[in-house]
Amino acid sequence: MDPTHLSPHWLRDNCPCTGCRDPRSGQKLFQIHELPDDLAITARSGPADAPEIRWSDGHLSRYPAGFLDAPAETDGRGEDAKRLWQAADFARGIPEAAWAAHRDDPDERAAVLTAVLRSGFALLRGVPAEEGQVLAVARSFGFVRETNYGELFDVRVEPDPNNLAFTTTAVAPHTDNPYRDPVPTLQLLHCLHDAATGGDSGLVDGFAAAAALRAEAPDDFAVLTRTPVPFVFRDRRTELRAERPLIETDGSGRIRGVRFNNRSTGTLRLPAAEADAFYAAYRRFARVILRPELRLGLRLTAGDCLIFDNTRVLHARTAFAQDGRRHLQGCYADLDSLVSALAVLRRRAAALDELEEAFEGEGAAEYLGEDVTLAQHMRQAGALAEAAGAPDHLVAAALLHDLGHFGGSGQELMEGRDNRHGSAGADRLARWFGPDVTGPVRLHVAAKRYLCAVEPEYAAGLSPASVYTLGVQGGPMDAVEAEAFAALPGAADAVAVRRWDDGAKDAATEAPPFAHFRPLLARLMAHAPA
Numbered sequence: 001m002d003p004t005h006l007s008p009h010w011l012r013d014n015c016p017c018t019g020c021r022d023p024r025s026g027q028k029l030f031q032i033h034e035l036p037d038d039l040a041i042t043a044r045s046g047p048a049d050a051p052e053i054r055w056s057d058g059h060l061s062r063y064p065a066g067f068l069d070a071p072a073e074t075d076g077r078g079e080d081a082k083r084l085w086q087a088a089d090f091a092r093g094i095p096e097a098a099w100a101a102h103r104d105d106p107d108e109r110a111a112v113l114t115a116v117l118r119s120g121f122a123l124l125r126g127v128p129a130e131e132g133q134v135l136a137v138a139r140s141f142g143f144v145r146e147t148n149y150g151e152l153f154d155v156r157v158e159p160d161p162n163n164l165a166f167t168t169t170a171v172a173p174h175t176d177n178p179y180r181d182p183v184p185t186l187q188l189l190h191c192l193h194d195a196a197t198g199g200d201s202g203l204v205d206g207f208a209a210a211a212a213l214r215a216e217a218p219d220d221f222a223v224l225t226r227t228p229v230p231f232v233f234r235d236r237r238t239e240l241r242a243e244r245p246l247i248e249t250d251g252s253g254r255i256r257g258v259r260f261n262n263r264s265t266g267t268l269r270l271p272a273a274e275a276d277a278f279y280a281a282y283r284r285f286a287r288v289i290l291r292p293e294l295r296l297g298l299r300l301t302a303g304d305c306l307i308f309d310n311t312r313v314l315h316a317r318t319a320f321a322q323d324g325r326r327h328l329q330g331c332y333a334d335l336d337s338l339v340s341a342l343a344v345l346r347r348r349a350a351a352l353d354e355l356e357e358a359f360e361g362e363g364a365a366e367y368l369g370e371d372v373t374l375a376q377h378m379r380q381a382g383a384l385a386e387a388a389g390a391p392d393h394l395v396a397a398a399l400l401h402d403l404g405h406f407g408g409s410g411q412e413l414m415e416g417r418d419n420r421h422g423s424a425g426a427d428r429l430a431r432w433f434g435p436d437v438t439g440p441v442r443l444h445v446a447a448k449r450y451l452c453a454v455e456p457e458y459a460a461g462l463s464p465a466s467v468y469t470l471g472v473q474g475g476p477m478d479a480v481e482a483e484a485f486a487a488l489p490g491a492a493d494a495v496a497v498r499r500w501d502d503g504a505k506d507a508a509t510e511a512p513p514f515a516h517f518r519p520l521l522a523r524l525m526a527h528a529p530a
């Protein structure tokens with residue numbers, strides 16, 4: 001086929017226009033079957049990777065820059081997205097972080113979540129060794145998955161155990177809850193007491209084990225990908241079963257999941273020859289999993305919380321003597337939410353980078369005939385808000401209020417054309433911040449017109465440049481406008497930002513760099529409405 005061929009239905013399905021997609025949510029507004037069967041491209045123009053397409057039904061599609069060359073987006077769950085490992089790969093340490101850093105620092109949290117995705121696990125240290133803390137860890141990146149064991153479960157010796165994990169026995173490498181479909185895709189284990197002799201933990205990369213099996217015995221690998229295995233769990237209140245293969249692959253044969261649990265494997269009903277083949281493969285895989293070089297040994301001590309991918313990493317423990325107290329608490333959560341949390345953290349970091357670059361680049365432009373640059377002016381406004389003890393959202397609004405002047409549009413204002421920079425800045429910021437930040441940005445010009453109407457001293461104190469732009473922006477409000485402005489819910493915030501704005505034109509003051517404000521901006525992004 002012609003390599004430049006574009007599938008018309010594919011291309012049209014991805015039309016970004018506001019008739020095809022809701023501008024707020026980006027969701028599609030048409031039904032796929034509604035496209036004409038004989039849909040064809042009648043004209044193509046524009047850049048090679050961002051074409052403009054005229055369609056046989058008259059529709060026009062304009063694709064964004066890079067659209068045709070963009071790589072496929074994946075969910076990160078397949079083996080291609082992973083770093084497969086053996087124990088020796090962690091000779092210089094395992095992925096770990098302090099709980100407080102993970103909780104408070106978005107970059108640290110992103111690193112932990114990346115490790116869970118790439119390596120299949122991460123260890124948090126210093127999680128208070130108190131009941132229920134494991135739930136706080138799960139909630140730091142997702143949602144707790146409640147099961148028949150409850151919201152969380154205790155791993156300690158029980159008098160009447162419904163699971164061998166609740167005895168002192170060794171537990172061989174396994175994934176949890178294979179008898180559930182969908183299986184919980186993330187598991188957390190938090191150590192509260194580690195006083196027993198023995199009871200050391202072990203982790204095995206199930207993808208690495210499956211990949212080794214595929215390399216050494218491809219037929220066995222194939223058997224395990226296509227044989228559904230029944231898993232069962234039963235106690236007085238529960239009877240769960242799921243039938244899934246031990247190794248799950250995608251349409252192209254890549255490993256996507258491993259389920260392995262000797263304790264809860266049920267009875268397969270297969271013709272004898274197939275049972276022979278299955279058991280040969282199953283036993284071979286079990287021996288691969290037990291290879292010492294695959295098993296990463298570690299000892300959880302009080303305050304440690306292990307987070308791992310339950311579709312990939314098998315966990316184990318050695319037997320222990322009931323000579324002290326061993327107590328873990330665990331819970332389940334899901335990888336899709338973790339992937340989402342990570343993507344959002346990355347998006348926010350990219351947004352902060354974009355803003356920081358704007359301050360350092362376009363922000364170096366002179367600020368409307370004053371003695372400070374645009375960036376100095378904005379950083380000074382942010383610093384004044386901070387010094388006044390303003391809440392985070394007003395510090396951010398003060399810092400970012402003139403973003404709408406960036407890209408040379410401030411020049412336009414000085415040439416006598418209103419660049420409507422309040423709305424322009426607010427619109428740009430609305431991708432990341434809520435109305436508590438964008439509102440005062442949007443209204444900070446109106447606030448000047450308002451203050452000039454109601455406070456003669458204010459008007460008298462404006463700088464000459466500000467007096468000039470006031471004229472371009474419509475002059476002081478009349479009484480009716482001023483009354484309407486004062487009644488707006490965001491009026492007081494906008495006026496506060498405006499006063500910091502007016503005070504931020506001092507060439508002799510050195511305000512903190514943009515980086516100083518990043519943690520505050522990250523917090524606000526995290527709390528912005530969906």
Ligand code: OGA
Pocket residue numbers: 155165171176199200201315316317328330
């Ligand atoms: C479990 C389990 C491991 C441990 O409860 O599923 O595997 O270290 N526990 O006790």
Ligand code: ZN
Pocket residue numbers: 165174175176315
């Ligand atoms: Zn387990």
Ligand code: ZN
Pocket residue numbers: 377401402501
């Ligand atoms: Zn300003």
